[in-house]
Amino acid sequence: MVKLYLTPSTRAGRVAWLLEELEMDYELEILPFTKEGLKSPEHRARHALGRVPVIEDGEVSIFESGAIIQYILDKYDHKGLKPSVDSDNYPYYLQWFHYCEGMVMPPMNQIVVQTVLLPPERRDETVLNQAMNLLSKSLYPVNQFLENKDYLIGDFSAADCMLGHSCYMANRFGSVSDEMGNIKKYVKNIESRPAFQKAIQLGNDNSDPLG
Numbered sequence: 046m047v048k049l050y051l052t053p054s055t056r057a058g059r060v061a062w063l064l065e066e067l068e069m070d071y072e073l074e075i076l077p078f079t080k081e082g083l084k085s086p087e088h089r090a091r092h093a094l095g096r097v098p099v100i101e102d103g104e105v106s107i108f109e110s111g112a113i114i115q116y117i118l119d120k121y122d123h124k125g126l127k128p129s130v131d132s133d134n135y136p137y138y139l140q141w142f143h144y145c146e147g148m149v150m151p152p153m154n155q156i157v158v159q160t161v162l163l164p165p166e167r168r169d170e171t172v173l174n175q176a177m178n179l180l181s182k183s184l185y186p187v188n189q190f191l192e193n194k195d196y197l198i199g200d201f202s203a204a205d206c207m208l209g210h211s212c213y214m215a216n217r218f219g220s221v222s223d224e225m226g227n228i229k230k231y232v233k234n235i236e237s238r239p240a241f242q243k244a245i246q247l248g249n250d251n252s253d254p255l256g
């Protein structure tokens with residue numbers, strides 16, 4: 046059985062969301078977002094940087110949310126959450142799957158560092174504003190592509206577990222402006238999915254993952 050190491054309100058939610066969509070049985074270990082939780086020798090043995098998500102599956106122990114999602118889809122019944130290689134949607138599925146960590150998350154990471162992780166006296170408003178600006182620019186093509194679509198490639202897919210989760214986080218950080226109406230609608234579609242609702246509440250005492 047797959048075991049997921051998850052810290053609430055992090056990218057680990059992507060993997061939990063996929064597992065819930067696939068209705069898979071899985072074991073869950075919640076690691077708090079603290080030095081004791083993430084940087085313990087036990088967790089550093091799973092991920093040298095002490096990060097999440099990590100999964101174990103028998104002898105396999107892997108990290109990187111995108112790799113984990115691809116592994117689960119390839120190893121278990123993907124229930125149509127990835128298009129076949131000869132489908133017209135496949136190149137776009139791949140593109141948005143990877144655009145998430147490649148383009149959207151770098152500025153998002155910086156925003157989290159500048160607003161949550163650094164102590165107030167070490168935060169830098171210029172760096173924060175640059176990151177907000179870059180995040181907005183990175184979301185622009187996503188907003189364009191979502192025109193007349195409920196999900197990235199039309200039907201719901203694992204690319205939404207990656208990039209949709211980031212759009213949800215960006216919206217929670219106030220980085221999705223009213224001009225990005227397609228993303229706003231997309232985030233509402235995501236929030237209405239029971240599997241998503243369940244995944245983002247894991248390990249949270251309340252239903253507000255950023256609260």
Ligand SMILES: N[C@@H](CCC(=O)N[C@@H](CS)C(=O)NCC(=O)O)C(=O)O
Nearest residue numbers: 055056095096097098109110111146
């Ligand atoms: N590219 C990695 C990023 C992993 C990552 O940075 N995870 C964050 C949570 S969203 C983390 O564990 N941070 C803990 C820390 O920075 O100490 C992935 O997609 O899994």
